[in-house]
Amino acid sequence: MDNHIHLIWKPTQLYSLKHTQLSFMKFTAQRIKQDLELNHRAVLKHFLVESKDRMYQFWKRSSLCINLYSNDIIAQKLNYIHQNPVKAGLCNYPENYRF
Numbered sequence: 001m002d003n004h005i006h007l008i009w010k011p012t013q014l015y016s017l018k019h020t021q022l023s024f025m026k027f028t029a030q031r032i033k034q035d036l037e038l039n040h041r042a043v044l045k046h047f048l049v050e051s052k053d054r055m056y057q058f059w060k061r062s063s064l065c066i067n068l069y070s071n072d073i074i075a076q077k078l079n080y081i082h083q084n085p086v087k088a089g090l091c092n093y094p095e096n097y098r099f
Contacts, residue, residue, distance in 0.1 A: 002090065006081040006084065008068065008081070018065060025063070029056075033058070085097040
């Protein structure tokens with residue numbers, strides 16, 4: 001999608017779903033910031049925030065984390081992910097969406 005991402009992952013016994021999500025968000029935010037600092041300094045300013053714990057914000061604070069507790073729910077969410085670019089008008093068929 002052009003402004004958000006959908007992921008399906010399986011937590012391990014050591015790390016909960018929420019911990020996995022937070023780790024992913026922290027790691028990717030750091031990498032995005034590094035890339036912008038090196039290659040796109042003018043773009044970095046668009047992510048500035050007035051926050052006590054950070055200068056930049058790349059992910060929404062209220063990102064949604066859903067427990068996929070059954071095969072039916074997994075199939076439903078996977079279908080939603082595949083149909084999302086079609087609904088958004090980015091392609092005519094799910095298999096035509098590049099990502």
